[in-house]
Amino acid sequence: MKHHILPVSPSTVNWGYFSKVVAPALTLKSGDRATIETLTHHANDDHERMIEGDPGAESVFKWTREHKAIPRRGAGPTEGPFKLGSGEGVGVHLLTGPVAIEGAEPGDVLEVRILDVRPRPSCSACHAGRCFGSNVAASWGFHYHDLIEEPKPREVVTIFELDTSGEPFARAVYNYVWTPQTDPDGIVHSTIDYPGVKVDHSLIRKRENILQNVKVPARLHFGTMGLAPSESDYVSSIPPSYTGGNIDDWRIGKGARIYYPVAVDGAFFSVGDPHAAQGDSELGGTAIETSLTGDFEFILHKKNDLGGTILEGLTHPLLETDSQWSVYGFTFPNYLVELGVNAQTEVANHSSLDKAMRDAFRKLRRFLMTVHHLSEDEAISLLSVAADFGVTQVVDANWGVHGSIRKNVFVGR
Template sequence: MYHIRRDHSHLRWSRKIPPVLTISSGETVTFDAIDSSNGQINKDSTATAVSSLDLSTVNPVFGPIHVRGAEPGDVLKVEVLDLETADWGWSAIIPGFGLLADEFPKPSLQIWNVDKNQGYVSYKDTIHVPLRPFLGCMGVAPATDEDLSLVPPTDAGGNMDCRDLTVGSVVYIPVQTQGALFSCGDGHAAQGHGEVCGTAIETAIKATLRFEVCKGLSWVTSPHYENPPRVLKGQDSAEYAVMGIDGDVLEATKKATRGIIAWLTHFKGLSQSEAYMLTSVAGNFHLVETVNVPHYIVSMSLPLGVFRSNG
């Protein structure tokens, strides 16, 4: 088995970055990835660490690896075999970042304890979010000679932040350049669909991935994935949801988020910042309705099983 170390990191998508490893189709690689702050936040950090973040070094990815036989037009099949998080993680409100950035201008930091044996991530022992690790970033080098930012995803993958890409998932990424030049990183212990405050439960992660070059899958022009059946440990099916209704989908999304934050502060006693971060790591967006124009409906739901106390 091959291994990618923490010092095998880079901060842009580029086919000009030389590979640190060359493998054959069917082989397995482990990745040791530091958290998305690139080590700038630790267990003892406070909100001042968020204020002083060097954003030019955040969200590193690890690699790239060259896969023999991978050519433009092929598809790289990536099987997620194992994901091991650290025993802690963090969430933050970063000024100027997130869905409601204008409404949350002050930095805030929340440190979570990861209990791997019990299968949850806790805060103040009153909120238990089921442990559901995944890699926020998985992608291949672009076809262009231009260096691309790590932040926005593309059809070549990248910073997709899709919580469904966890152990047992199979991801298909269209190859853009010879050898694919795959990299990954941005470990998360848990995240809601939407990641509304801009962070999940960020954590260092060790990932084990298997790669296969697939020919003739011409319909895969953006990332595809498949998942096995799953039962989420420690999570009941009850949920509370708020609908956001507006002629603009983005504004409807904001309305739903504001609504769930208001419910959390009123009924669960959380501060505005705590509610915003909990919504980011455990809440889930659904596009409920699109045909009754001119209005759209987006709901934000929160599983009630994350609360461990009455109220």
């Protein structure tokens, strides 16, 4: 076993997409471990607290009229004309990787073990050693067209500080309503429509003393983690799919194991969208978006060895913790195939929790019948009396429902 280190830099981070054609940032063998740094794409909501003085973050977010460290931001064309900024496309998350796994082939399953997760401290002289994150009630949030207070509509950014001195928790520091921001190329962003735009704090009004007497329990996890799909060279980081991606389940944190079906040679694992805390549904559009570093272990399960294991017949992400297994249902199990050539722009127009619930039911039924050898009638009975279904997220274009079954249900197995 070898232990690798993968820091963030413009050469180790892709902005807004999974890809099977970019050069791997790291190649390792099954059984190897890696410490991987990740950055939140919302760090520029408060540059002073989350970027200033941090060499890695500064290198990734560097953007002047003369130089843009990462011009491609999304799974779109590299040639213009552009309306929102150079390299615009669908996809927003900073993803570290890809990590190639030697010997991985389509049909295999990659197991990713999250051994540890820790926050990235601020390097700012004023805030050194403290940890911060941003929560955005955004235009893509479930709430956006159902507001009751003025002004309507509005996008609101809330900055949180993460306290890790004991049992970690987050407290709100201040919030502000998004006001039009002009990027270094002179483009005005009246809404939060392009990742990495630096907020000029002279143009906003901070509202302090908010969420008084509220402590949010921390749930450090990675919102977006998965493998490269085979269907397209560049795939948006926003909708989750059969190889994982933007699942946004707070349970994908320390101690979890998640299994992904391999779709391309090398698997091409990427991770990002780090979160300090999130509730089921991620209703407003984001979690507390922060920067995290994780320790991972990678185990490759070859397709010929899957029979008789919990991975037999697996065609979708499967989460395992000490206490339960979880599957993920989506509006479209594989939207890239189901929606055709315009899938990446069309998927958000068809989001449905009904379809996601149906998909989660079918996946957990298959798991009980294949892995635990139940009849269909036995499986359906158990699904009603012992399985838990919840809304994973309603903001990622391909909406999600997770279905979980506790391990202690299976006595003596």
